[in-house]
Amino acid sequence: MPDGYATISEVCAEFGVTQRTLRYYEYIELLFPRREGTRRLYSAKDRARLTLILRGRRFGFSLEAIRQWLAMYNDGRDQTAQVEKWIDSATRRLAEMERERADLAELIDELRLLRNDGIDWLAVHRQQERARSTG
Amino acid sequence: MAASDIERPHASIGDLCREFDVTPRTLRFYEDKGLIAPRRDGQRRLYTSRDRARIRLILQGRRFGFALDEMRELLDLYDIGDQGRTQARRVIEHAERRLAEMEAQRSELDTAIRELRTLIAERRIFAEPQATN
Numbered sequence: 001m002p003d004g005y006a007t008i009s010e011v012c013a014e015f016g017v018t019q020r021t022l023r024y025y026e027y028i029e030l031l032f033p034r035r036e037g038t039r040r041l042y043s044a045k046d047r048a049r050l051t052l053i054l055r056g057r058r059f060g061f062s063l064e065a066i067r068q069w070l071a072m073y074n075d076g077r078d079q080t081a082q083v084e085k086w087i088d089s090a091t092r093r094l095a096e097m098e099r100e101r102a103d104l105a106e107l108i109d110e111l112r113l114l115r116n117d118g119i120d121w122l123a124v125h126r127q128q129e130r131a132r133s134t135g
Numbered sequence: 136m137a138a139s140d141i142e143r144p145h146a147s148i149g150d151l152c153r154e155f156d157v158t159p160r161t162l163r164f165y166e167d168k169g170l171i172a173p174r175r176d177g178q179r180r181l182y183t184s185r186d187r188a189r190i191r192l193i194l195q196g197r198r199f200g201f202a203l204d205e206m207r208e209l210l211d212l213y214d215i216g217d218q219g220r221t222q223a224r225r226v227i228e229h230a231e232r233r234l235a236e237m238e239a240q241r242s243e244l245d246t247a248i249r250e251l252r253t254l255i256a257e258r259r260i261f262a263e264p265q266a267t268n
Contacts, residue, residue: 055260069261083258090255094248101244108237111199115230118223125220 145181
C-alpha cells in the first residue's frame with residue numbers, strides 16, 4: 001500500500017464510523033478514495049475531509065450543505081485569512097443586529113404599554129360617563 | 136392664554152434643545168410642519184409649557200415611528216373638547232398599526248439573525264485549512 005494511505009477498516013477505526021457510511025459518502029461524492037482493484041485507499045486529504053464532514057454532521061448540517069462548503073473551501077490556506085476576516089465582520093454585524101433587535105423589543109413593549117394604558121383610560125372614562133348619566 | 140403661560144418665563148430654543156437633547160434644526164422643522172407654533176419676540180422664539188408638552192409627545196411618537204402627519208392629527212385632537220377621548224382612540228389605532236409593523240420587523244430580524252449565525256457557524260467549521268497531498 002502506498003505511503004500515507006489508510007484502508008477502509010483503518011479509517012473506520014480512526015473515526016468511529018461504519019464502512020457503509022464511508023461508501024455512502026463516496027457514492028454521493030463527498031469522498032474520493034483511491035482504488036486499487038477493489039480496495040479503497042484513503043489519503044490524508046480524504047481523512048481531513050472526513051473530519052470536516054463528521055463535524056458538520058455533529059452540528060446538524062445536511063450533507064448537501066456540507067458538500068457546498070467543502071467545495072467552497074477546497075482551496076485551503078489561501079482563503080483562510082479571507083474567511084477569518086469575513087467571520088470577524090459577520091460577527092460584528094450579528095452583534096449589531098442583536099442590539100437592534102433588543103432595542104426593537106423594548107420599543108414594542110413600551111408601545112404595548114402605551115396602548116394598554118389608552119384602552120384602560122377609555123374604559124374608566126366610559127364608566128364615569130355612564131355613572132354620571134345614570135346618577 | 137392660560138395664566139401660567141403669562142407668569143412663567145418662556146423657554147428659549149436653546150433651553151428646549153438641552154432639555155430634549157435635540158438640535159435647533161429639529162425644532163424649527165417641527166415648526167415648519169405646523170406641529171408647534173412658538174411665539175416670536177423679534178428673532179427669538181419663545182416656547183410655552185404647552186409647546187413643551189407638544190414637543191414631548193412629538194418626540195415620543197417619533198420614537199415609536201409615527202409619521203409627522205399622524206402626530207399633527209393626534210396633537211390637534213387634544214383641542215377638540217371631548218376630554219381627549221377621540222385622541223386616545225386614535226392613539227390606540229396608530230399604536231396597533233405600528234405594533235403590527237414592528238412585530239413583523241422583529242420577526243424578520245430574528246430570521247436574519249438565525250441565518251447569519253448559521254452562516255458563521257458553517258464557515259467556522261469548514262474554513263479550517265484542509266490537508267493537501
